[in-house]
Amino acid sequence: xxxxxxxxxxxxxxxxxxxxxxxxxxxxxxxxxxxxxxxxxxxxxxxxxxxxxxxxxxxxxxxxxxxxxxxxxxxxxxxxxxxxxxxxxxxxxxxxxxxxxxxxxxxxxxxx
Amino acid sequence: xxxxxxxxxxxxxxxxxxxxxxxxxxxxxxxxxxxxxxxxxxxxxxxxxxxxxxxxxxxxxxxxxxxxxxxxxxxxxxxxxxxxxxxxxxxxxxxxxxxxxxxxxxxxxxxx
Numbered sequence: 001x002x003x004x005x006x007x008x009x010x011x012x013x014x015x016x017x018x019x020x021x022x023x024x025x026x027x028x029x030x031x032x033x034x035x036x037x038x039x040x041x042x043x044x045x046x047x048x049x050x051x052x053x054x055x056x057x058x059x060x061x062x063x064x065x066x067x068x069x070x071x072x073x074x075x076x077x078x079x080x081x082x083x084x085x086x087x088x089x090x091x092x093x094x095x096x097x098x099x100x101x102x103x104x105x106x107x108x109x110x111x112x
Numbered sequence: 113x114x115x116x117x118x119x120x121x122x123x124x125x126x127x128x129x130x131x132x133x134x135x136x137x138x139x140x141x142x143x144x145x146x147x148x149x150x151x152x153x154x155x156x157x158x159x160x161x162x163x164x165x166x167x168x169x170x171x172x173x174x175x176x177x178x179x180x181x182x183x184x185x186x187x188x189x190x191x192x193x194x195x196x197x198x199x200x201x202x203x204x205x206x207x208x209x210x211x212x213x214x215x216x217x218x219x220x221x222x223x224x
Binding site: 032034042048088094099100104105 | 155156158161209210211212213216217218
């Protein structure tokens with residue numbers, strides 16, 4: 001069964017710290033991996049990763065995919081209170097319908 | 113640019129009552145549309161998806177149904193709500209199956 005597992009489930013750090021969020025997947029036919037940030041309402045798209053070893057970067061956020069070891073990390077440097085959110089990882093698999101499977105998320109809380 | 117709307121934002125309904133949640137997309141044609149449910153402390157669960165008018169695929173057996181009466185309209189319904197139907201319902205769209213999905217603002221449903 002295809003699945004996506006995120007760790008940790010919850011993380012509390014102080015403002016200015018750097019955090020690394022993990023996402024591992026078990027799939028039969030992997031296509032791409034997505035990261036989303038969910039604050040109080042709907043998830044907003046952060047990154048799509050399809051190639052191994054190529055870092056995607058947006059401001060203080062960056063992400064990379066390892067297709068050999070079947071995982072991805074999301075890094076946030078110099079965290080700010082506005083980074084507090086649930087970060088969702090989702091895998092896109094080339095099954096019969098190319099559906100997206102979401103992990104349960106990592107709840108990140110940044111203390112001022 | 114594309115926008116996605118959901119209505120209502122919050123809904124409190126008694127057990128056994130009917131349900132109708134609406135999702136509309138603007139700025140694109142023939143989108144793929146999705147309904148997700150996010151229960152407290154759990155990940156996103158795909159309920160239904162649609163690749164075109166009148167075409168609905170159901171992911172999990174449940175008390176809910178979906179319809180797509182127009183190209184950019186997706187409706188989630190129930191004839192009789194259960195307590196377990198409470199949750200946060202998200203509608204999403206994508207250009208193609210397996211591509212990045214963009215989420216609406218969500219509807220928070222509480223069944224009492």
